[in-house]
Amino acid sequence: MNNLMDNLEDQVAKIKSEERHILLCGGVPCLSLRCHEVKEAIYAELNEHGLEGKLKVLEAGCIGNCKLGPSLIVYPEGVVYRRLKPENAREIIEEHVLGGRLLEHLLHKDHDSEEIQHRREDMPFYKKQKRLVLRNCGVIPPDINSYMSSQGYAALAKAVSELTPEMVIEEVTRSGLRGRGGGGFPTGRKWQAAREVQAAQKYVICNGDEGDPGAFMDRSIMEGDPHSVLEGLILAGYAVGAKQGFIYVRAEYPLAVQRLETAISEAREAHFLGDNILEQEFSFDLEIRVGAGAFVCGEETALISSVEGTRGDPNPRPPFPVQKGVWGHPTSINNVETLANIALIILNGSDWFAQIGTEKSKGTKVFALAGNVRHTGLVEVPMGTTLREVIFDIGGGIPDNYEFKAAQTGGPSGGALTADHLDLPLDYDSLRAVGSMIGSGGLIIMDENTCMVDVARYFSDFNRQESCGKCTPCRVGSKRMLEILEKITLGQGEEKDLERLESLAVLMKNASLCGLGRSAPNPVLSTLKHFRQEFLAHINDKCCPAGVCPELSRHFIKEEQCKSCGICAKYCPAEAIIKDEKTFRIDPSKCNDCARCAQECPFDAIMAGKKEKEIARV
Amino acid sequence: MINLTIDKQQVSVEEGTSVLDAARQIGIDIPTLCYLKDLNAPAACRVCIVQVEGRPTFDASCVLPVQDGMVVYTNTPEVLAARKQILELFLSDHPFECLTCERNLNCELQRLAKRYGIRDLHVEGERNHFLIDDLSPSVVREPDKCIRCRRCISVCENYITAFIYRMVERSFQSIVGPAYNGSLMESPCIYCGQCITVCPTSALREKDSTARVWEALADPDLHVVVQTAPSIRSTISEEFGLPVGTPVEGQMVAALHRLGFDRVFDDCFAADICVMEEATEFMERLKNGGPFPQFTSCCPSWVLFCEKFYPQLVDNLSEVKSPQQIFGALTKTYYAQQAGIDPSKIFVVSIMPCVSKKYELLRPEMRSSGFQDIDAELSTREFVQMLFQAGLDIKKLPEEKFDSPLGFASGAGVIFGSTGGVLEATLRTVYEWASGTPLKRLEFQEVRSQEYKEAVIHAGSHELKVAVARGTGAARRLIDRMLEGKKEYHFVEVMACPGGCVGGGGQPIYTETNDWNEQISHRVKRSRGLLELDRQREFRKSHENPMILNLYEQYLGKPGSPRAQELFHSGHLSRKLYAEEALLVHD
Amino acid sequence: MEKTRIEVKENYQELDSVLEKYKGRGGVLIKALQEAQEIYGYLPREILIHVAYELDVPLSEVYSVVSFYSLFKTKVSGKCHLEICSGTACYVKGMKDLLEYLDENLSLKPGGVSEDGKFSVSTANCVGACSAAPVIKIGDELYGEMTLKSLQKLLEEHGHE
Numbered sequence A: 001m002n003n004l005m006d007n008l009e010d011q012v013a014k015i016k017s018e019e020r021h022i023l024l025c026g027g028v029p030c031l032s033l034r035c036h037e038v039k040e041a042i043y044a045e046l047n048e049h050g051l052e053g054k055l056k057v058l059e060a061g062c063i064g065n066c067k068l069g070p071s072l073i074v075y076p077e078g079v080v081y082r083r084l085k086p087e088n089a090r091e092i093i094e095e096h097v098l099g100g101r102l103l104e105h106l107l108h109k110d111h112d113s114e115e116i117q118h119r120r121e122d123m124p125f126y127k128k129q130k131r132l133v134l135r136n137c138g139v140i141p142p143d144i145n146s147y148m149s150s151q152g153y154a155a156l157a158k159a160v161s162e163l164t165p166e167m168v169i170e171e172v173t174r175s176g177l178r179g180r181g182g183g184g185f186p187t188g189r190k191w192q193a194a195r196e197v198q199a200a201q202k203y204v205i206c207n208g209d210e211g212d213p214g215a216f217m218d219r220s221i222m223e224g225d226p227h228s229v230l231e232g233l234i235l236a237g238y239a240v241g242a243k244q245g246f247i248y249v250r251a252e253y254p255l256a257v258q259r260l261e262t263a264i265s266e267a268r269e270a271h272f273l274g275d276n277i278l279e280q281e282f283s284f285d286l287e288i289r290v291g292a293g294a295f296v297c298g299e300e301t302a303l304i305s306s307v308e309g310t311r312g313d314p315n316p317r318p319p320f321p322v323q324k325g326v327w328g329h330p331t332s333i334n335n336v337e338t339l340a341n342i343a344l345i346i347l348n349g350s351d352w353f354a355q356i357g358t359e360k361s362k363g364t365k366v367f368a369l370a371g372n373v374r375h376t377g378l379v380e381v382p383m384g385t386t387l388r389e390v391i392f393d394i395g396g397g398i399p400d401n402y403e404f405k406a407a408q409t410g411g412p413s414g415g416a417l418t419a420d421h422l423d424l425p426l427d428y429d430s431l432r433a434v435g436s437m438i439g440s441g442g443l444i445i446m447d448e449n450t451c452m453v454d455v456a457r458y459f460s461d462f463n464r465q466e467s468c469g470k471c472t473p474c475r476v477g478s479k480r481m482l483e484i485l486e487k488i489t490l491g492q493g494e495e496k497d498l499e500r501l502e503s504l505a506v507l508m509k510n511a512s513l514c515g516l517g518r519s520a521p522n523p524v525l526s527t528l529k530h531f532r533q534e535f536l537a538h539i540n541d542k543c544c545p546a547g548v549c550p551e552l553s554r555h556f557i558k559e560e561q562c563k564s565c566g567i568c569a570k571y572c573p574a575e576a577i578i579k580d581e582k583t584f585r586i587d588p589s590k591c592n593d594c595a596r597c598a599q600e601c602p603f604d605a606i607m608a609g610k611k612e613k614e615i616a617r618v
Numbered sequence B: 001m002i003n004l005t006i007d008k009q010q011v012s013v014e015e016g017t018s019v020l021d022a023a024r025q026i027g028i029d030i031p032t033l034c035y036l037k038d039l040n041a042p043a044a045c046r047v048c049i050v051q052v053e054g055r056p057t058f059d060a061s062c063v064l065p066v067q068d069g070m071v072v073y074t075n076t077p078e079v080l081a082a083r084k085q086i087l088e089l090f091l092s093d094h095p096f097e098c099l100t101c102e103r104n105l106n107c108e109l110q111r112l113a114k115r116y117g118i119r120d121l122h123v124e125g126e127r128n129h130f131l132i133d134d135l136s137p138s139v140v141r142e143p144d145k146c147i148r149c150r151r152c153i154s155v156c157e158n159y160i161t162a163f164i165y166r167m168v169e170r171s172f173q174s175i176v177g178p179a180y181n182g183s184l185m186e187s188p189c190i191y192c193g194q195c196i197t198v199c200p201t202s203a204l205r206e207k208d209s210t211a212r213v214w215e216a217l218a219d220p221d222l223h224v225v226v227q228t229a230p231s232i233r234s235t236i237s238e239e240f241g242l243p244v245g246t247p248v249e250g251q252m253v254a255a256l257h258r259l260g261f262d263r264v265f266d267d268c269f270a271a272d273i274c275v276m277e278e279a280t281e282f283m284e285r286l287k288n289g290g291p292f293p294q295f296t297s298c299c300p301s302w303v304l305f306c307e308k309f310y311p312q313l314v315d316n317l318s319e320v321k322s323p324q325q326i327f328g329a330l331t332k333t334y335y336a337q338q339a340g341i342d343p344s345k346i347f348v349v350s351i352m353p354c355v356s357k358k359y360e361l362l363r364p365e366m367r368s369s370g371f372q373d374i375d376a377e378l379s380t381r382e383f384v385q386m387l388f389q390a391g392l393d394i395k396k397l398p399e400e401k402f403d404s405p406l407g408f409a410s411g412a413g414v415i416f417g418s419t420g421g422v423l424e425a426t427l428r429t430v431y432e433w434a435s436g437t438p439l440k441r442l443e444f445q446e447v448r449s450q451e452y453k454e455a456v457i458h459a460g461s462h463e464l465k466v467a468v469a470r471g472t473g474a475a476r477r478l479i480d481r482m483l484e485g486k487k488e489y490h491f492v493e494v495m496a497c498p499g500g501c502v503g504g505g506g507q508p509i510y511t512e513t514n515d516w517n518e519q520i521s522h523r524v525k526r527s528r529g530l531l532e533l534d535r536q537r538e539f540r541k542s543h544e545n546p547m548i549l550n551l552y553e554q555y556l557g558k559p560g561s562p563r564a565q566e567l568f569h570s571g572h573l574s575r576k577l578y579a580e581e582a583l584l585v586h587d
Numbered sequence C: 001m002e003k004t005r006i007e008v009k010e011n012y013q014e015l016d017s018v019l020e021k022y023k024g025r026g027g028v029l030i031k032a033l034q035e036a037q038e039i040y041g042y043l044p045r046e047i048l049i050h051v052a053y054e055l056d057v058p059l060s061e062v063y064s065v066v067s068f069y070s071l072f073k074t075k076v077s078g079k080c081h082l083e084i085c086s087g088t089a090c091y092v093k094g095m096k097d098l099l100e101y102l103d104e105n106l107s108l109k110p111g112g113v114s115e116d117g118k119f120s121v122s123t124a125n126c127v128g129a130c131s132a133a134p135v136i137k138i139g140d141e142l143y144g145e146m147t148l149k150s151l152q153k154l155l156e157e158h159g160h161e
């Protein structure tokens, strides 16, 4: 182990052993599950028991395993209590904190082994991860003191006093770090290009737009460890020779904005921002720009337009932002996660970093694991970890005994991976080779109840809505593409439509002005490639095999509701209802969806349309 | 110099040249729609795409700078197929109305559809349906025909500086239009019509008045009088295949007679009056010490621009009406009296290079005769359309003379149609009045300008600082410098359109080039004919035109007399930029 | 929580103090509009015209920006405005059912306001709580792992009978 990791663990150990304290998750997924009510209950209990001010309560960002939320950790044991309700606060304080007894019913139980897992370290969810970027997330609170006590700003101090900007760039280049925003462009090379342009004014921008619907790792980093982003951006400014930086955050993330604002003023006070940082020549300051709801603003040239206060209109490249960016000045744009890696590289050296990951994809990648998977949350693994490890070992597999069907990476610009790809290493080039991309790290897992035509339609619709409308292939093409897909999901498709889709996709890829239009066809192309049969089923058999498209969904009998009275079978004109051992079942090849059976069933056991989804069941 | 290969041919061009221009240099014409060099380069339409070796996708050649060693293909099967597909996408959201469309056979989209042999659309789907905005008296917007090329945005923003258009909304339903995709009437539009002249399709066009004029011509009860603006006589010729700027004054008069107008008069005659009045007003200001500068007021778009964007300067605008309105007022008073015709039975048509004049004639102060002074205006394009309908070919007509009494103009009146012309015409008179000596050099070269120019003229004891601004954008820059105290002037001519009225919003639309500067020089070429006509005139100064002197003697009294004031002068208002309530309501 | 909405008519004081900060500065239009929306809850025509005059930006530009970004609202929303996340995770986890429920029970479609003016609904792009999908946002509050039952409860809490 290298020295940083040792230090980190020391650090964590130190915090843990300091005294008994409680760490609450304050990440947004947990917030959405009312974790603040739990927090208030805890404080009320502390108050009641006269513990206020005596027992330290820390609020951190996302701990990672959001599916356990709202959760808290009681130190020094590091016991994780999960799925808490405000009513649990009393027992936690009385039983555990005061009484020293574990509350078994609030502990996480492994779904397979039924084994109780007390601590994060026990959980497979964490065991297989390598948390570098997330080193502080959910471990320390987001304030500057906590950050500094875990080696925060040491890299900046080292760089400005010991390293020239060229040396910083050299280090980053040699580390092999590639942009985490989607493109995978080597960060060192981008900085080098920006450094080389002669200009009086230059800018660096942190791209916190995180437009991929289904990804939230940049959010969690900005909220959970804002100073690591700041440090990375300041180092970027030092490297390229910029005095001014912007952090562009999407408006949907008010907490991130708030945490970053606090972090900036803390950093200013501590003299990590402003004139003559750490008494050196180097001066740098930061401003936050809040987006207003437009996916395309994640694209660099659109982001620049938006920073300038206008519509997020993309512009042709060349000139590239590093040549002509904000108000015509050279501008280097990096993603949040990219920047959160920088301090680690500077402190531990490029060799250390380069040993993690694969040959062409160095370091780790954070994935936002969501969808039909047991443990949703943030997962950080070395590049090259397989999809299977992420979904099954870390994510705990697909719930409710459904089959894994597909995983969407790269969001609306990416593509679907199938069961055939489970052993594919997750890195830039392997994913690109199968028509997807690593993108920003959204990883949506879909089970057999997902209709892939509908998914293609969904992404198509997203891209159509988010098209800025500037260029023809994307403005009109994305609309036409959506219309064809809608036609297919309505059962009005013809085989020729697949050709039309493909040819539109090729046009959009080749002729669109910006990355949005160029990558918009990816989800369609990749589902067409991997799930062509499903398209053909919609077109030729007029059937949605997953039972999602309402017009093409077959009638079925809900097992748990069916009392096996047999009435339906009597009425079915197509004799499509057959008795299966105990229950009745509808044979889809015979059924003509006349709905007669559903009217006759006295127990409302016959449904049309999609199979039950999680929602309907509760 | 940069060396590259285009379609296997070596080309050597200057650094900074676009691939598009480089290809043109070797005779390869890459199609364009949105591009208008030096004015508009959004890289939006994508019909100009080419394949560059080593680049993963196609590039828009209009904005791609050449690089040493670049290998470009402009005509591979993939590129051609993509271009066709892009055109099909355009057409899939476009009404198929070419046959009934104003731009039929002069439409850039239609031309490309023909050039690429589009025969059917491989994909079709929902089309956008927007409301047509025909509330303004001058410009009609039909957004369904808009191809989002953004040229109108650029011309209105950079040249006119009225900032009317922007992209509204996003994605498929995005459209180019004023705020709220509302009516131009709600916006600070000055109706110059420049957006019409750059629009590649019929999404922007003038409000049609031909029907009204045909009707009037056919009405036995009406005495229909026509006046022709100075520039028309040299701009209709290009529509009949003659070289740009060929003066066809006599043939034009013949054509108008054949169309059935009862009298064919010359608006230049009114321009001569305009000069008399403006010169008089200027002499007054010289006497009273201001207010300076005196701005010309014969361009209604400029007047509106001043009223809306610089309301604090409306007193600087000359009070004299434009020649169109002077003519109207005179026709329904003096002429009616002379000819013994009831003014309510006189229908006055003006043929102008302008769409703004359609708005001007409706201004409430333009009723000094007691009637609406001008009944209808035809743009050059509408006039030519009528000639086509009537089967009248300018080339085949004899030369005829304007009718009396409002048909005899000096050379000064004729050059009104060209940039700097109004100033020059006025100065020819002011100089002589101010200095008491005859003006030796007639042509003020200093003020025949491209953008804006200024000159100092010594007229007797007076040192007159004068300037000409070409386009309201140039005027804005000039005024801003003036307001900052960096400049002062005595007399400033502003015309809204590039090249003055020869480049007016109602002139023939020239689609042969996608270079804005070439477009401007094309327009300026049209004024050659006017300058030539000026040189041929017996009288070149308004105050020497015997017919004008006669008119003043007989009817008006001195220039600036109460009667002249009543008929030819008007005040100006300061106006708000935006209508509080929306007039055009989208659901 | 939802702000109590300020009556717009001629009530420009708070807005003017916001605009004062931004006058004469470049690149501030989006910020100014965001703050204006904070004040009024939405951006009606008269506010946009006021912003245009005060910041000396053409109204066409102001509206272009407003109509481009999805978070700017030009119409009043209901007292309780529900944003249903339509990001991928939420989509996969059944956000469509939530929309259907609202349609069936309150006749509310995205972009619409209920008859009594109490509720309005729109879809939102990912709100960044994907692991708790499907998610609903009301004001600044997020509600994760929504089910039809918890949606019903949520509506009741906000005054639905």
Ligand SMILES: Cc1cc2nc3c(=O)[nH]c(=O)nc-3n(C[C@H](O)[C@H](O)[C@H](O)COP(=O)(O)O)c2cc1C
Pocket (backbone or CB within 6 Å): A178, A179, A180, A181, A182, A183, A184, A185, A187, A207, A208, A209, A210, A211, A212, A295, A296, A297, A298, A299, A300, A333, A334, A335, A336, A338, A339, A440, A514, A515, A516
């Ligand atoms: C349509 C589109 C959306 C994008 N959205 C994001 C985003 O939300 N966040 C991000 O960091 N990069 C996004 N990118 C990639 C950025 O344009 C850019 O490549 C990246 O911020 C560069 O940073 P990196 O080199 O550190 O990855 C997007 C690109 C496109 C084409």
Ligand code: SF4
Pocket (backbone or CB within 6 Å): A296, A314, A466, A467, A468, A469, A470, A471, A472, A474, A475, A512, A513, A514, A515, A516, A517, A518
């Ligand atoms: S590709 Fe789409 S988002 Fe990009 S410029 Fe074209 S229309 Fe806009």
Ligand code: SF4
Pocket (backbone or CB within 6 Å): A557, A561, A562, A563, A564, A565, A566, A567, A568, A569, A584, A600, A601, A602, A603, A604, A605, A606
């Ligand atoms: S009628 Fe209903 S309960 Fe009876 S067998 Fe059919 S599905 Fe089952």
Ligand code: SF4
Pocket (backbone or CB within 6 Å): A555, A571, A572, A573, A574, A575, A576, A577, A586, A590, A591, A592, A593, A594, A595, A596, A597, A598
């Ligand atoms: S829907 Fe009609 S055909 Fe199908 S099983 Fe029921 S009764 Fe039979």
Ligand code: SF4
Pocket (backbone or CB within 6 Å): B094, B095, B096, B097, B098, B099, B101, B102, B103, B104, B105, B107, B108, B109, B110, B145, B201, B202, B203
């Ligand atoms: S604008 Fe052009 S393409 Fe469209 S209908 Fe008119 S002539 Fe035809």
Ligand code: SF4
Pocket (backbone or CB within 6 Å): B099
């Ligand atoms: S061009 Fe074709 S469609 Fe048009 S009028 Fe002639 S034949 Fe008819």
Ligand code: SF4
Pocket (backbone or CB within 6 Å): B139, B155, B156, B160, B162, B163, B164, B165, B188, B189, B190, B191, B192, B193, B194, B195, B196
């Ligand atoms: S008529 Fe002139 S001012 Fe009006 S929109 Fe067109 S270019 Fe702009």
Ligand code: SF4
Pocket (backbone or CB within 6 Å): B145, B146, B147, B148, B149, B150, B151, B152, B153, B176, B195, B198, B199, B200, B201, B203, B204
């Ligand atoms: S109105 Fe005409 S000039 Fe303007 S964007 Fe549309 S097509 Fe282009």
Ligand code: SF4
Pocket (backbone or CB within 6 Å): B191, B192, B298, B299, B300, B301, B302, B353, B354, B355, B356, B357, B495, B496, B497, B500, B501, B502, B503, B504, B505, B506
């Ligand atoms: S310059 Fe001439 S054509 Fe243009 S608006 Fe003015 S008067 Fe009309």
Ligand code: FES
Pocket (backbone or CB within 6 Å): A025, A026, A027, A028, A029, A030, A031, A061, A062, A063, A064, A065, A066, A067, A069, A071, A377, A378
């Ligand atoms: S937000 Fe609490 S664990 Fe992710």
Ligand code: FES
Pocket (backbone or CB within 6 Å): B031, B032, B033, B034, B035, B042, B043, B044, B045, B046, B047, B048, B049, B060, B061, B062, B063
């Ligand atoms: S993109 Fe080049 S001409 Fe339109």
Ligand code: FES
Pocket (backbone or CB within 6 Å): A213, A214, A215, C085, C086, C087, C088, C089, C090, C091, C125, C126, C127, C128, C129, C130, C131, C133, C134, C135
């Ligand atoms: S997809 Fe709904 S919160 Fe991310």
